[in-house]
Amino acid sequence: MSEQDTIANxxxxxxxxxxxxxAGASGTAAALLAAAGAEGGAGSEPDAPKExxxxxxxxxxxxxxxxxxxxxxxxxxxxxxxxxxCLAFVKPLVKLLELPATGVRxxxxxxxxxxFVSLKVAGYAGLTLALPWVLFEGLAFVLPGLSRRERRxxxxxxAGSTLLFAAGLAFAWSALVPAALRFLVxxxxxxxxxxxxxxxxxxxxxxxxxxxxxxxxxxxxQLLLGALGLVDARKMLGAWRWVIxxxxxxxxVLTPSTDPVTMLLLGGAIxxxxxxxVGLVALSQGLRPAPAASS
Numbered sequence: 001m002s003e004q005d006t007i008a009n010x011x012x013x014x015x016x017x018x019x020x021x022x023a024g025a026s027g028t029a030a031a032l033l034a035a036a037g038a039e040g041g042a043g044s045e046p047d048a049p050k051e052x053x054x055x056x057x058x059x060x061x062x063x064x065x066x067x068x069x070x071x072x073x074x075x076x077x078x079x080x081x082x083x084x085x086c087l088a089f090v091k092p093l094v095k096l097l098e099l100p101a102t103g104v105r106x107x108x109x110x111x112x113x114x115x116f117v118s119l120k121v122a123g124y125a126g127l128t129l130a131l132p133w134v135l136f137e138g139l140a141f142v143l144p145g146l147s148r149r150e151r152r153x154x155x156x157x158x159a160g161s162t163l164l165f166a167a168g169l170a171f172a173w174s175a176l177v178p179a180a181l182r183f184l185v186x187x188x189x190x191x192x193x194x195x196x197x198x199x200x201x202x203x204x205x206x207x208x209x210x211x212x213x214x215x216x217x218x219x220x221x222q223l224l225l226g227a228l229g230l231v232d233a234r235k236m237l238g239a240w241r242w243v244i245x246x247x248x249x250x251x252x253v254l255t256p257s258t259d260p261v262t263m264l265l266l267g268g269a270i271x272x273x274x275x276x277x278v279g280l281v282a283l284s285q286g287l288r289p290a291p292a293a294s295s
Contacts, residue, residue: 071137078133083126090118093125094198097205100177104185106198117199124206128169132162153227160220168216171269172209180208180255180262187259204256211254215270222277226284233282236274247271 059067086093094117098106108114135158143151185194225231251267 068141071141075130075134075137078130079123079126081126082129083122086125086129087118087122090122093121094118094202097121097202100173100181100205101185101196101201104181104194104196104201106196106201109197109199113197113199117202120199121202121206124210131165135161150228153224157220157224160223161217164216164220165213168213169209171216172212176208176212176262176265177205179265180204180257180259183259183261184257207256208254208262211256212266212269215250215254215266216273218270218273219277219280222274223280223284226281231281233278233285236278236281243274244271247274 139154139158143154146154222231222236226233247267247270248263250270251263251265255262255266
């Protein structure tokens with residue numbers, strides 16, 4: 001081997017310092033690429049939850065409890081203000097509630113009984129008037145945690161619930177209360193004279209109306225469960241025997257009186273509302289887009 005080859009060969013091989021420098025440069029480049037990828041992944045991951053939950057706000061448990069306390073207090077304040085406004089018109093309200101009881105005399109059996117009756121009637125009326133604001137406060141509390149799909153159900157649910165609540169009050173006023181009073185007055189009318197306590201009578205009427213209005217919320221609950229995919233119309237229709245039994249029990253529990261006419265009317269109304277809810281769930285399932293076939 002010549003001297004020139006001996007001198008040239010060491011120059012063709014990298015020295016240890018050059019090898020360490022190249023390794024360091026490649027490691028730095030790899031680290032930069034990895035950091036850029038991590039930043040891109042970190043930036044893209046929260047986008048999906050933000051798109052799915054557009055109103056999501058990170059709060060501690062104490063902050064959630066504080067917000068809940070504020071909204072409950074505002075709801076109670078709205079009920080108190082509405083009840084105070086209704087207290088100024090309580091006498092016309094009481095006369096309106098006495099209309100179905102034709103031929104019945106009402107007495108005040110204890111000192112201050114009509115005062116407590118007036119407060120009770122004003123409270124029920126104020127709660128009914130303040131229900132939209134109470135619903136608004138409740139929805140404002142839970143809305144940030146709802147997905148886009150769940151948010152689309154809020155407006156139809158609130159509108160349907162309001163309409164059904166009003167329909168329940170109207171049904172109780174026009175059908176249940178007169179039927180119950182006719183039965184109770186006619187039974188034993190030839191033996192005793194119907195003289196009732198105003199407090200007992202208004203307790204009966206108000207409880208019956210509120211219970212009926214709450215029972216009328218059944219189709220809204222069914223539609224929400226069906227839209228979320230938790231219940232199926234075919235399975236609900238298959239449980240019709242249990243529905244009739246539970247409707248009869250609900251009619252007996254929710255009715256303040258013990259007459260069979262009111263219980264049958266309320267139980268039949270609950271069964272009809274359940275069937276309407278089954279129809280709404282079946283309609284929502286028919287309008288739901290079919291899943292795309294996988295190729």
